[in-house]
Amino acid sequence: MGLTYEFSNSTKAADQIAHLPVVAAEMLLDGYPLELLDGDASNIPERWVTDVLMELHKKVGEKSRLLVLTVLGVQSTGKSTLLNTMFGVQFPVSSGRCTRGAYMLFLRVGEDMKNELNCDFIVLIDTEGLKSPHLAELEDSYEHDNQLATFVIGLSDVIIINVAMENSTEMKDVLQIATHAFLRMKKVGKKPVCHFVHQNVAAVSASAKLMTERKHLLDQLNEMTKYAAEMEREPSVKAFTDILTYDMEKNNWNIPGLWRGTPPMAPVNTGYSEAVADFKKNLLEMVQNEPNHEISQIPEFLEWIKSLWKAVKYENFIFSFRNTLVAYAYDNLCKEFSDWEWEFRKEILSWQTQAELEISNDENDSDLCDSDKLCDSKKLEASDKITKQQKMMDMKLQDYYKRKDRHVNLIEKYKTDFFNSIKGLAKEIQHSVTNKLDCALDLRKSSRKAREIQMKYRTVIEEQVMKLLGDCKHSTLTDEELTQEFEKMWTEVIVNVSGLKEQNISANILMQLRKNFLNRNVAEELQNIGDLKEIGKCPFE
Secondary structure: OHHHHHHHOOOHHHHHHOOHHHHHHHHHHOOOOEEEEEOOOOEOOHHHHHHHHHHHHHHOOOOOOEEEEEEEEEOOOOHHHHHHHHHOOOOOOOOOOOOOEEEEEEEEOOHHHHHHHOOOEEEEEEEOOEOOHHHHOOOOHHHHHHHHHHHHHHHOOEEEEEEEHHHHHHHHHHHHHHHHHHHHOOOOOOOOEEEEEEEOOOOHHHHHHHHHHHHHHHHHHHHHHHHHHHHOOOOOOOOHHHOOEOOOOOOEEEEOOOEOOOOOOOOEOHHHHHHHHHHHHHHHHHHHOOOOOOOEOHHHHHHHHHHHHHHHHHOOOHHHOOOHHHHHHHHHHHHHHHHHHHHHHHHHHHHHHHHHHHHHOOOOOOOHHHHHHHHHHHHHHHHHHHHHHHHHHHHHHHHHHOOOOOOHHHHHHHHHHHHHHHHHHHHHHHHHHHHHHHHHHHHHHHHHHHHHHHHHHHHHHHHHHHHHHHHHHOOOOOHHHHHHHHHHHHHHHHOOOOOOOOOOHHHHHHHHHHHHOOOOOOHHHHHOOOOHHHHHHOOOO
């Protein structure tokens, strides 16, 4: 429906479906969910969502303070069931993958609770399960999960991390990337309250063991956050709790399994509902007791959706990694690789400068064939030097992968990519050196040609001037007529002389900047720059 509405903006059918946001807003008020993130297209129909929510905002008299609550977890861990049990809603449930993307549902808050909760609606966001087997075979499956998690966590005031005991490691990986992404996106704004719900916990007697596991999980998240902060040069960030609000004592909940035994013949476990009801009660009490809780209305919420989604779309580096430790190891290798690349380029550039001088200052000015031979010999010498430097860089990379520190084992899959990068670098430098040597030779040839042209046209101009003087000697011309005759002669002489082609320097610089900063968090700014010449005209910020 959202995509249809978006498309209709440019068709004649726009008037026929203009009333759809009104209908959708009424359905939202009646308790039907609205698709926020299209799970198939991985896109947010922004105009559709905006129009629907603004219609809802009007219908409630512009009193739409929102408390956004999201549940996030690995596929088939009972996320939709948890929300259904907590709030009496009807998100679809089944075994396997039943939710795609993200859906939001608006719950009216009773008049008696509005002041206590400081909101008019509780917005429930149910998300697609992470680590889906359907997506596991795709090359960018990490990116899909990490984008989804970062987006919904950033939207939320309260985030429920639904963890089945058997997949806590997978959830930890996603949380690491989400916190790292928030650091890269700089001013994210919100600091959601994070609750961990541990499902399928059979015995209360295991609480001591569970507490140890939780502390271990938090220690790991803190360590990964430090790595992320180091990578992003954010010294003020020291722990996971600097990004998300989390209390290990108060924000962990143990919930038994929904079934007593194996479905479909197993009876429902009444302890599940009791534990969920207790969790809901405590969660709402925490919201009431939070004095600094920031509540936004629908217009602010929509602006936040747009800005956050824009930031997520432009983040193209960190989302591709399984967790922060892998990203940290990769970043360390990139720094080393950058140093090796600079040594490679410096060595060749130093030799190239000397070679260009030799070609430019070749004493044999009369025979250009000798200059061609000199240039060819320099190209062969350059090829030998580049091959030697390439082998040295290959050895450095091999030695780096033999190290026992810096978590090198986690980035084994990228080893081939780095070797290919070395080959690509060698080809790039070879191409650059060849072009520079050719340019030096062309410059030498052009200089000689320019001197020849200069001598030729000087002779022609002298002849024409002498001819003009001879013609004018026997006629009486005014100064103005004489000037006109000279200008006419000068134009005829230089008509075949052409100037150099003007280079678009600003466009070349911008193209190089985009290439050099491809994996940095300035991609959005660089893509939005049209012309570097216009940058300096704006006030400095």
